[in-house]
Amino acid sequence: MKKLIHNISLQLESGNDLILASIVKSSGSTPRSSGSKMVILRNGEIDGTIGGGLVEALVQQTAAKLFIAPENAVTFIGFDLSNELAANADMICGGNVTVMLEYISASKENAKTFSDINNGLRLGQKVTTLTLMDKGETSLTSNKIVLNFDQDLPVINEFAKEDLLTLLIKSRKTDEPIILESATKQIVAETLAPQPSLFIFGAGHVSRPTAALATSVNFRTVVLDDRSDFANADRFPLADEIEVLPNFDNAFANLNVTESSYIIIVTRGHLHDKTVLAEALKTPARYVGMIGSTKKRNAIYDALIKEGVTQENIDRCHCPIGINIGGQTPEEIAVSIVAELIQERSGD
Structure with a gap:
């Protein structure tokens, strides 16, 4: 709509x-x-x-x-x-x-x-x-x-x-x-009613096709990054909102994340991913997904557990993100991510 x-x-x-x-x-x-x-x-x-x-x-x-x-x-x-x-x-x-x-x-x-x-x-x-x-x-x-x-x-x-x-x-x-x-x-x-909000943390090469595709299938897309030369309307012309953060430490401070919200974590580094994931798991978001290999995922999960995050909460995170279709390019990865979002939205 x-x-x-x-x-x-x-x-x-x-x-x-x-x-x-x-x-x-x-x-x-x-x-x-x-x-x-x-x-x-x-x-x-x-x-x-x-x-x-x-x-x-x-x-x-x-x-x-x-x-x-x-x-x-x-x-x-x-x-x-x-x-x-x-x-x-x-x-x-x-x-x-x-x-x-x-x-x-x-x-x-x-x-x-x-x-x-x-x-x-x-x-x-x-x-x-x-x-x-x-x-x-x-x-x-x-x-x-x-x-x-x-x-x-x-x-x-x-x-x-x-x-x-x-x-x-x-x-x-x-x-x-x-x-x-x-x-x-x-x-x-x-x-x-507005479409479900999709918060994409990171404005890199995977974010661009993901944001465009998600918008085309009726997600309200919000892109967040700490780099203005990446998070801008020229790179994300279809995004509903673009926010340039001072850093990722308080990335959720001004966001209205509800039970119908979706969160994607595709920042440029493991430390940023960990910072965002720790805060994302404190929200009631319907979906939390993080890009990365099994090795990266396990390292981040272990660090969060040491900081007191429960395994039950960590299990909310979809990582590696997306449906496994063998995607390699940013566009193919975007298809797999958005397919998983649609699957979650439909309740299947």
Whole structure:
């Protein structure tokens, strides 16, 4: 999702109008769940997916028609995937989906809205959007309201404050679109959750392809090193954050490492690896991995045990890092590392 939002922001900043298709309701067996999104451009190009097949084809047809509607137009399409539609499309699903299509023009207001959403996700924050619209087959929306967790609810005359608060809480709990209706209006609340944070310690030759590949598979990537000539945007143009450390001794001081975070240790030396690993094992990170040979690993582990680190805690570390695919080059090693990250993320 982070990548799609980033691409939407770039399209709007480049002056390209687009149609944003979002699954706002789903039940039963469907190709994609609520919250899935796809972008359709005027030239027919798409980005993202809401499940493929006939559903996407029909959505693209509707999107083409929506481009001639007024700016900020919105419409909803329902699909019953348990009837003739699914049979004719050779689909095995048996559920229902409702897709919301929004005509988002490349206005300054819309460009800023999606820039704010993109920046929030890059910083690892949950972002909630509120989209107010008329009720009708094809309605008009107001500009999206972007809320971070420390912001107060806006006043929306058509809805009671307590109803809006319930809507917001439910959206943030489920991370799915929630619709609230009044007699003449409806509002869609959607909370976008950031991707899991991947902290890469070391900005050397293995880090570059690892960071790029991890970003492409939807990790929020943070690169840290004590060398500014290595840790910079020229070398890591896709990284969400780059931090130049004074040293590795207090590398975790300003980091928000949670149970959903991932840590990779690929610094330029054994001593730095040991320093970072000792601190990494104090965090609740879901994954900790360190590059290196068995000999290097054992030497670091022995030193940590002498310093009081328990074997149980050391066993959390994946070392040698990555799935064994026989990789030799930095790019091949990156593939093995990111494959292990995906495996851990999927719970397999």
